[in-house]
Amino acid sequence: MPRAHERTTIINTLPQLPPARLHIGGWIENSHNAEVRDPADTRNIVASAPRATRAQAIEAVQVAVRGSLEWRAVPAIQRGEVIRRASEIIAERAEQLAVAATLEMGKPIAESRGEAARAVEHARYFSTVGREAQGYTANLNEPDAQAFTLRSPIGVVSVITPWNFPIMIPNWKIAPALAHGNSVILKPAEVSPVTATLLVQCYLDAGVPASALSLLIGKSSEIGDVLLTAPEIAGVTFTGSTEVGRKISATAVGLGKRVQAEMGGKNALVIMDDANLDKALEAVMVGGFGTSGQRCTSSSRILVHEAVFEEVQRRLTEAVGQLRVGHGLTAGINAGPLASESALEDVMQGLERAVADGATVVAGGSRAEDSDLANGWFLQPTLLTGPATGAAFSEEIFGPIVSLHSIKDIDEAIRLNNEVEYGLSASIYTSNLEAANRFIFETDTGMVHVNRPTVGAEPHLPFGGSKASAIGPSELGAAHQFFTKTRSAHVRWKF
Ligand code: UN1
Secondary structure (H helix, E strand, O other), rough: OOOOOOOOOOOOOOOOOOOEEEEOEEEEOOOOEEEEOOOOOOOEEEEOOOOOOOHHHHHHHHHHHHHHHHOOOOOOOOOHHHHHHHHHHHHHHHHHHHHHHHHHHOHHHHHHHHHHHHHHHHHHHHHOHHHHHOOOEEOOOOOOEEEEEEEEEEEEEEEEEOOOOOHHHHHHHHHHHHHHHOOOEOOOOOOOOOHHHHHHHHHHHHHHOOEEEOOOOOOOOHHHHHHHEEEEEEEEEEEHHHHHHHHHHHHHHHOOEEEEEEEOEEEEEEEEEOHHHHHHHHHHHOOOOOOOHHHOOOOEEEEOOOOOOHHHHHHHHHHHHHOOOOOOOOOOOOOOOOOOOHHHOOOOOOOOHHHHHOOEEOOOOOOOOHHOOOOOOOOEEEEEEOOOOOHHOOOOOOOOOOOOOOOOEEHHHHHHHHHOEOOEEEEEEOOOOHHHOOOOOOOOOOEEEOOOOOOOOOOOOOOEEEOOOOOOEEOOHHHHHHEEEEEEEEEEEEO
């Protein structure tokens, strides 16, 4: 196997991406004053992007108010047909979306293709929600009368999304928002404006009215405030850091809006002494180093039973050394760069804090040495060992850094799992029924896995966390809780 420090050739000719654009009732030709740079080689300008002004954000809100009325009048089952058509268009354009995602945020193309495929699956799932039972009937304490519950759209929704899944996360918020009859204003991360433009185009081409889906690309400092505070906005759904999510929530909830914030994680993967080690180590590689660790569901803390600790450390050190770091469009690469300079800086600082707190670097730990990678935001995949305290154990470090901590038994695994402020996902690898069940029932994360990686998201199951990982209702299978208002109807038919 080639090793991480071997030369990797950066591809010479990159595909040209279309420009990012704003959509406010129609596509807008703003001047393009932001450059989108390839995080794997910042000498490459891969696209250009507009910057929406505050006035345009205000206009988008007015358009979305009209869009909300127009779109909610379309019967839910017909709205579902439009979403189904969007899923087909996303499937047709999957390669274009995947290339854009890789060029903008750096993940290996195979991962971007996987993300596009999951977006298709998620949209397909939401295309059917209009056919689901919406509520229940109930008696009233009077003759000739009956009550029932129904779900209504909430109205205009601000959708604020990150760069780590630039196709899948905007999609998994847009699809249910629209399926349930709301209008959407999407503000994607500044890192990935072209991917967002292409995704919005899929929904418009599928038949979503122009007024029901707006796209605002720009700086939070310029337009963010409008998306959180305009009186016409009913709800804000956000994915990103806990720090930003809490600020958004404080502002928007304070103004009486609904907030759904899916935030940080410090997810533990437990390996017991009776685990299938091959499978457990595969899960660490996928969950810890996939997307260069830039997932809120990443397995960043591996709690390893002391009886297998040495073997796990040895085998993981070897596997980490075999990861091929490079440009996401180069064949055979399985570790891309971090998405931006600030992302790399944050991760390097987290690593320094981890080491200062007593962690030992057993693999990686520095920027990529290969001269071809010197112009990108690369960090060697890094493995740490150390005490179950300090930054490596408790801080979300959003990069390819995984730390190993030794545990004695299931009690300690559960205690350490629950000790951190986050509560998104957790996993245990074991063949012991009691250990598995205790882990399920005694841990406090929103999602818990047995003999499965910590990552992943099924369209029909709730996706969400507890504690510092989430505010408001979960996503995906629980999306209706955020995107609809449950109302009760009280009907008398003799009067
Ligand atoms: C996954 O684990 O595949 O931002 C999905 C994130 C999550 C999505 C993770 N909201 O990483």
